[in-house]
Amino acid sequence: MKLFDVYPLFDLNFIEAEGSFLWNDRNEKYLDLYGGHAVISIGHSHxxxxxxxxxxxxxxxxxxxxxxxxxxxxxxxxxxxxxxxxxxxxxxxxxxxxxxxxxxxxxxxxxxxxxxxxxxxxxxxxxxxxxxxxxxxxxxxxxxxxxxxxxxxxxxxxxxxxxxxxxxxxxxxxxxxxxxxxxxxxxxxxxxxxxxxxxxxxxxxxxxxxxxxxxxxxxxxxxxxxxxxxxxxxxxxxxxxxxxxxxxxxxxxxxxxxxxxxxxxxxxxxxxxxxxxxxxxxxxEKLMVNAKEMGDYLYQQLKEDEIIKEIRYQGLMFGIELKMPCAPFRNQLLQDFRILTGNASCPNTLRILPALNISKKELDVFISAFKTVSKLNIKKNEQILFC
Structure with missing residues (x-):
């Protein structure tokens, strides 16, 4: 018997997790900013x-x-x-x-x-x-x-x-x-x-x-x-x-x-x-306070980025609507920076749903990666994005 094929899957096999991080079977470390559809609220293996x-x-x-x-x-x-x-x-x-x-x-x-x-x-x-x-x-x-x-x-x-x-x-x-x-x-x-x-x-x-x-x-x-x-x-x-x-x-x-x-x-x-x-x-651990503070911090760090059309958020529930399709941007974050994010029914929206105890240091890893991927895509798609 084989599995009923209803999920499009990334070729990842995670075997260990702690806090906001996951390790796969090659001992590669990933930052989890999606929490399996907002499920991981207090961090992996708390x-x-x-x-x-x-x-x-x-x-x-x-x-x-x-x-x-x-x-x-x-x-x-x-x-x-x-x-x-x-x-x-x-x-x-x-x-x-x-x-x-x-x-x-x-x-x-x-x-x-x-x-x-x-x-x-x-x-x-x-x-x-x-x-x-x-x-x-x-x-x-x-x-x-x-x-x-x-x-x-x-x-x-x-x-x-x-x-x-x-x-x-x-x-x-x-x-x-x-x-x-x-x-x-x-x-x-x-x-x-x-x-x-x-x-x-x-x-x-x-x-x-x-x-x-x-x-x-x-x-x-x-x-x-x-x-x-x-x-x-x-x-x-x-x-x-x-x-x-x-x-x-x-x-x-x-x-x-x-x-x-x-x-x-x-x-x-x-x-x-x-x-x-x-x-x-x-x-x-006062996680509701942390969710608000970290959400506001993430918004302030990203709000001026040229590739973003709109940020919709409250606390640590983010929809970052890009001026380009989300899928290639998301794949770059995953493949080049080992960062897990989510998508939405609207094809340009990147969803961010991290654990509520995520730290500023961990968010800074994402912010740096996001800005790098943004610059690469702006340079590549400048005429399409800003014509």
């Missing part, structure tokens, strides 16, 4: 993370949700305290797509309605309802096609009210910051208008913070920059620092019933140990 997971594995790794698992309650309490959602409730699952699937189901159960507003360039996952709310027809199979999802233009306030007036809306789902869409940041007035309309029309606001949450933007959740509260928040990626874990943060207004949601592996002991480690390190 000592606290390794210690807590190892200790938990020695005790017990798994039992189902048919028994009490007190460590789940500990995670919920820590998460509530750090995120500012202390009066909400928490359901643990395994991934971001699963979190969004459960969030959409909860909204429909609670409102007894089925229409959902979502937005252009959105990405919410690849499962049934989550992929239907995703703005990419290439990954929506015929079985997932439905008219329950209404796509509106992102960051355009004017069209929102008509959509609510003309449909029975169960929920609005929106990313705190669109990641795959190229780090598109919702404006404060846009988010506040959605909140107002959800209240007026008895719809729920679902904030997908799977990539933009867990301290990445300098606040625990990106939507908190707009001073709003969601009815449901979905989390994953940075929550487990590499261990598969996701969750749904749920308003106390939404009633829980036995059998309403369920999962076999969600909230297992190891997932909880990973989640606890991340929260403890985030708090003790």
């Amino acid at each position: 000592p606290t993370y390794v210690k807590m997971l190892t200790r938990q594995l020695h005790n017990i790794g798994f039992y189902s949700n048919s028994v009490r698992i007190p460590i789940q309650e500990e995670v919920a309490k820590q998460l509530g305290k750090l995120s500012g959602y202390e009066d909400y409730e928490f359901f643990m699952c395994n991934s971001g797509a699963e979190a969004n699937e459960n969030a959409l189901k909860l909204a429909s159960f609670h409102t007894n309605k089925k229409k959902v507003i979502c937005f252009t360039k959105a990405f919410h996952g690849r499962t049934a309802a989550a992929v239907a709310a995703t703005d990419n027809k290439k990954i929506i199979a015929p079985i997932n096609e439905t008219d329950n999802f209404i796509f509106l233009p992102f960051n355009e306030i004017e069209v929102l009210e008509d959509a609510f007036k003309n449909n029975e809306i169960a929920a609005v789902i929106i990313e705190g910051i669109q990641g795959v869409g190229g780090v598109q940041i919702p404006t404060t007035p846009f988010l506040q208008k959605i909140r107002t309309l959800c209240d007026r029309y008895q719809a729920l606001l679902i904030l997908d913070e799977i990539q933009s949450g867990y301290g990445r933007t300098g606040k625990f959740f990106a939507h908190q920059h707009a001073n709003i509260k969601a009815d449901i928040v979905t989390v994953a990626k940075g929550m487990g620092n590499g261990f598969p874990v996701g969750g749904v943060i749920i308003s106390p207004e939404i009633e829980a019933k036995h059998g309403l949601l369920g999962t076999t592996f969600g909230g297992n002991y190891l997932a909880c140990a990973a989640s606890k480690a991340v929260l403890e390190v985030m708090e003790s």
Whole structure:
């Protein structure tokens, strides 16, 4: 049997990792500025993370949700305290797509309605309802096609009210910051208008913070920059620092019933140990403060570069839109400087999603490499870029 070929792969085999660095099977060192799609939040192989997971594995790794698992309650309490959602409730699952699937189901159960507003360039996952709310027809199979999802233009306030007036809306789902869409940041007035309309029309606001949450933007959740509260928040990626874990943060207004949601592996002991480690390190090392400071530093160092058309960022979530396609630029950073970065659905956007404890010294390595590659490409493409 061979692997189902669905991933375009770099010819890299990493066998060791620490902090913001990876080593391959040739003992070559790489700087990781992508964290496997914003998953590595507290750095690779953080000592606290390794210690807590190892200790938990020695005790017990798994039992189902048919028994009490007190460590789940500990995670919920820590998460509530750090995120500012202390009066909400928490359901643990395994991934971001699963979190969004459960969030959409909860909204429909609670409102007894089925229409959902979502937005252009959105990405919410690849499962049934989550992929239907995703703005990419290439990954929506015929079985997932439905008219329950209404796509509106992102960051355009004017069209929102008509959509609510003309449909029975169960929920609005929106990313705190669109990641795959190229780090598109919702404006404060846009988010506040959605909140107002959800209240007026008895719809729920679902904030997908799977990539933009867990301290990445300098606040625990990106939507908190707009001073709003969601009815449901979905989390994953940075929550487990590499261990598969996701969750749904749920308003106390939404009633829980036995059998309403369920999962076999969600909230297992190891997932909880990973989640606890991340929260403890985030708090003790003040990683939200570092994310803001390092993000502002990176922006200041790059903002005048001639090859950049626009930088969209909050904290350590960066979309650097170039005046040329991103792919060759990204490949040069990888091949010539051994720096891992990401791309986006918009072909000119380079995505930077490093660990939240990255240092100025490590960012300087990237800044120097970026400027070198920029100069080479400006010289090579001067007539195309600046005609």
